[in-house]
Amino acid sequence: MHVVVFGAGGIGGYLIGKLGPLLSKAGTGLDTLSVIARGEHLQAIQSQGLLYRDPEGNEYRTYPSIATDSPDQLPWADLIFLCVKGYDLDEAVQSIERFVHSSTIVLPLLNGGDIYERVGDKLGKGRVLPGAIYISSSITAPGCVTHTGGKGHIVTGAEPGGSVEQPSELANLLVRGSIPFTWFPDPLPAIWTKYVFIAPFCLVTAVADKTIGEVCADPQLNGDVRALIGEVAAVAGALGVRLPDDIVEQTMEKAASFPGDTKTSFQRDVEQGRVKDERDLFGGTVLRLGKQTGTATPETEKYHNRLP
Numbered sequence: 001m002h003v004v005v006f007g008a009g010g011i012g013g014y015l016i017g018k019l020g021p022l023l024s025k026a027g028t029g030l031d032t033l034s035v036i037a038r039g040e041h042l043q044a045i046q047s048q049g050l051l052y053r054d055p056e057g058n059e060y061r062t063y064p065s066i067a068t069d070s071p072d073q074l075p076w077a078d079l080i081f082l083c084v085k086g087y088d089l090d091e092a093v094q095s096i097e098r099f100v101h102s103s104t105i106v107l108p109l110l111n112g113g114d115i116y117e118r119v120g121d122k123l124g125k126g127r128v129l130p131g132a133i134y135i136s137s138s139i140t141a142p143g144c145v146t147h148t149g150g151k152g153h154i155v156t157g158a159e160p161g162g163s164v165e166q167p168s169e170l171a172n173l174l175v176r177g178s179i180p181f182t183w184f185p186d187p188l189p190a191i192w193t194k195y196v197f198i199a200p201f202c203l204v205t206a207v208a209d210k211t212i213g214e215v216c217a218d219p220q221l222n223g224d225v226r227a228l229i230g231e232v233a234a235v236a237g238a239l240g241v242r243l244p245d246d247i248v249e250q251t252m253e254k255a256a257s258f259p260g261d262t263k264t265s266f267q268r269d270v271e272q273g274r275v276k277d278e279r280d281l282f283g284g285t286v287l288r289l290g291k292q293t294g295t296a297t298p299e300t301e302k303y304h305n306r307l308p
Contacts (some may be wrong), residue, residue: 001029001169004080004099005064005091006071008037008050010137011109012083013145014152017052018177020062028176029169034066034074042069044143053146062148071095080126082108082119086281089115094121100126105170107156109133112281113195113236114289116159127167130187131156132194138265153180157187169275172246189243192236196243197251199282200228202266203303206279209271213260216252226252227299232286238293270308279307 003019005012016035044050045270049063066074077099084092089110100106104126108115116130136149140219154174158164166183174181184190204215204225215221226248233247244250269277283304290297 001033001078001173002034002075003030003085003173004034004074004077004096006036006080006096007083007085007088007194008041008145009083009085009139010145010147011133011135012037012081013050013052013139014135014137014147015052015066015081015083015177015179016050016062017060017145017147018152018179019173020050020052020060022069022173023062023065029172030176032065032075033062034077036068036071036074037062038069040142041139042067042143048143049286051144053144055147055149058102072098074099076101077104078140079128079173080106080269082106082110084110085276086110086112087276088114090122097123097125102126105129105167107131107154107170109154111195111278112282113164113192113199113232113239116191117213121158127159127162129156129170130168130191134194134204139251149178153182153186154189155182156186156199157182157184157190160186160188161299184219188241192233192241192243193247193250196232196236196247197254198228198299199286200251201233201255202264202278202282203228203300203307205215205264205267206270207303207306208256209267211260212255212258212262214263216255217260219248222252224299224303225255228303231290231295231297231300235286235289235293235295235297238295239289279304283307284304 022030045067049061052060106128120128134150135152137147140146164185229248286300
C-alpha cells in the first residue's frame with residue numbers, strides 16, 4: 001500500500017510518527033510512505049527523518065520513503081491523509097488529482113463542517129471520507145513534531161449516500177499503527193460536534209485575546225460564545241445533521257475540561273500576525289452555510305468582522 005501524508009505539521013507529524021515503524025515490518029500492508037511538506041521542516045525530514053515525541057516523552061524517528069514538496073513526483077496512491085490548514089486545502093486537492101485513482105481513499109483531517117464536501121466536489125474521483133481528529137500536536141523545531149495532548153483519535157465513516165462498509169485497508173493500517181479510530185455509519189454528527197466547539201471558541205478567544213478559561217469565566221464572553229455555539233448548531237441542523245438538544249451545555253462542559261490557560265491555535269496565529277490564518281474556516285464557513293440554509297448567524301458575523 002502506498003500511503004501519502006499531505007502536510008507534516010501537528011496532525012501529519014503524528015501520523016508519520018505512528019505509521020513510520022510499519023515500514024520496517026513485513027506484513028503490515030504499508031510499502032511506501034510519502035510525505036509532502038515544505039521549507040526548513042521538509043529539509044530536516046529529508047536529511048534526518050521526522051522526529052515524533054509522544055505525550056509520555058518517548059521519541060520515534062521515521063524516514064519516509066519519499067519526502068518532497070513536489071506532489072507531481074508521487075506514484076498512484078492507495079490512501080491519502082490530508083493534513084493541511086484550511087487556507088491550503090484547495091491547492092492541496094488540486095495537487096493530489098494526478099495520483100488519485102478510482103479506488104484511492106482520501107481522508108481529510110481538517111477542522112471544519114464542510115471539508116468533506118469541499119474535497120469531494122473539487123476532486124471528483126476516489127473515495128473521499130468525512131473525518132476529524134482529536135489531538136494537540138505541533139511542530140516544535142524543523143523536523144520535530146511534539147504531541148502534547150489528546151489521544152490522536154480519528155473519527156470517520158461512510159460518505160453521505162455512499163457505502164457504509166468500512167474499508168478494511170484503512171482499518172487494518174490504523175490498528176497496526178496503534179492509531180485509535182471510530183467508524184460511524186453517519187460520521188457527520190461527530191464531525192460537527194467538534195466544529196461546534198472549535199469554531200466559536202477560536203473566534204471569541206482570538207477577538208477578545210482571552211484564553212478558553214477566561215472566556216468561560218467572563219459573563220459577557222460566556223454569553224457570546226454560547227450564542228455562537230447555538231448558531232453553528234442551528235446551521236448543522238439546517239443541513240440535516242442531528243446534534244444533541246443540549247449541545248450548548250455539552251460544548252461548555254468540554255471547554256471547562258481544558259486547563260484554564262489554554263489558547264486556541266487560531267488565537268495564537270492571530271497574535272503572531274500570520275499572513276495566513278483560518279478565519280475563513282471558523283467564521284466564513286458558518287456565514288456562507290448560514291446564508292445557504294437561511295439560518296441567522298449575527299453573532300458569528302459580529303465576531304468575524306471584529307478579527308484584526
